[in-house]
Amino acid sequence: MSLRPLFVTQVYEASLAGSPGFEGFNAALADACRMLAVEDRAGRAWCREHGYRGYTSYGSLTDLPQRLPEFAELKRHLDRHAQAYAKALNFELARKPRLDNLWVNVLKPGGGHTGHIHPHAFLSGTIYVEVPDGASALKLEDPRLPMMMARPGVRADAPEAERPFVYLAPRAGTLLMWESWLRHEVPANAAKAERISISFNYA
Template sequence: MKAQGDLRGAAACYAQAVAARPDSAVAEHNLASVLGDLNDFAGAAAAAARAIAKGGDAPETWLVRGRALQGLGELDAADDALATAVARRPDYAVAHRDLAQLRWMRSADVGHALTAIERAPSTAALTQVKATVLMEAGDDDRAAAVLRAALASEPGHVGLRLLAAQVAARLGDAEGQLAQASAALRAASASIEAAKAVAEALLHAGRAGEAAALAARIVAAVPDDQGAIAVQATAWRLIGDPRYVALCEDPALVSVTTIETPAGWADLGAFLTDLTSELATRHRWRTHPLEQSVRHGSQTQEDLAQLDVPVVRALFAALDAPIRAHIAGLGSGTDPVRRRVAADYRFAGAWSVRLSPGGFHSDHVHPRGWLSSAFYVALPEAVEREPEGWLALGRPGITTQPALGPVRHIRPRPGQLVLFPSYLWHGTEPFAGEASRLSVAFDLLPA
């Protein structure tokens, strides 16, 4: 049931397992894990505590408990639980990443974020976490040095090579990026991620024709990988291939709609005010999470589509009509969006972002999505000044030679929903002033 996405059914089965084996710590752990996936953080924390009380002292259980406590906003207790997980297994990279991210988002202090990792054994997995934190803090030179030292010991490690390629790209070193990505592909010739990294490096090196040829092979192997489609589209744009226009500039692929006022509110402004208040309680971070597009802002860490809060449920109910209208307006076709149209859709994650003045989203795509979105809740006055705080479409989030700009800007308005293909590069422009910019985003998949 869990593998099929039926988390509530899985939770019911795990609860039956707990009832059948009341002394089983494993049964409690499994229940805690799926309750966490359901955003039932109180239930997950309680089940994890019962698992521990029944003798389940595994680091995995402390990780589940730490995540649940973080979801409840009990951040000190979450820190303690995650620290216990890494104490139980000092090289537990998944728990180290969660702990480092929690500390980073709370403090914006890279030294504090890396405290536990600095005391842990030196492994390739932990080096990747450390380098990722350094990159998020903007210390690319130090990240490069950490990766260089690790690769001296493990030259064939694909993950280290791919991160080294990313750092080289950020430092403007196209030759180094291509060398690192190529080494990763030689070490894992079947790796889609390594192949995409080589294609991106070729674009940085000004070899768009070669990148297009490689991207075509990648897309043929993984036709729904939105990152691969984005690389191919970028190569097409650089070489003047007319297929780029059909793939990225077709007007039907992007829709802009204002939602109807949900039932129970006098007008849309009143609804957005209540939604703003609810989301504000969930933005408890000083800075952005790891490996996301947010810069100078915060991002919620729970799936809003699973949240059982009236104003949030009302939002997703109000989003249904414009989503269905957008999908209906696509029509049929063989392109990467239309060929996947199905009888229904489902949410594949939803979150909120609050950008501070000067904040922005770096340009990015959603590799595992189909349709992506931006819904605007509260906006600063700065959006009156084009293009401050505006949505930018089409500007690659990878370095290209020559550089490419956006193909379209969309001015955000409160209550407005923008839908677009997940492979379409998108980001936001920085904005000035004193007010923040609050939005909700989600990915959709066919169902």
């Protein structure tokens, strides 16, 4: 007998940590994120209104690559990786993937983000800037779960591809991308320090 894996969900993982000048670039990104968390009053108001524990520019700023050079440089990195990911997925595209938006996330201890998808995009992802010990992983959900009905659970030692949830633990510089329909969440941040990341969509 043989098993044929079908309808595989491909998650893209890379790291900027080994690239020349990464330490300085990452430190500048962290400073830019913290500066926005202080100066973006509209963003802080959005966070209060939506119960976000920390700061996100998701509800306030849509022009970060035009606003600050650190995000313009980040966009150049992301564009290259998004193109490589789309090629690996065998997408037939009329044009290169286009960055639709990106936003800063400064997650305080105890903060999290419930399960969600990203409508109106086809690739989504996150680049991790500061990941202190105990910081949240990215939790990915098997997209077949709503249809599984009476399917038994799997053994604790089941391969990653057969588990209903997979937790990816990033480090500073880790870049993760997935197709935008893939449901994901950020469990509560158990670290004693802020977890800083930048999320994005390609359309």
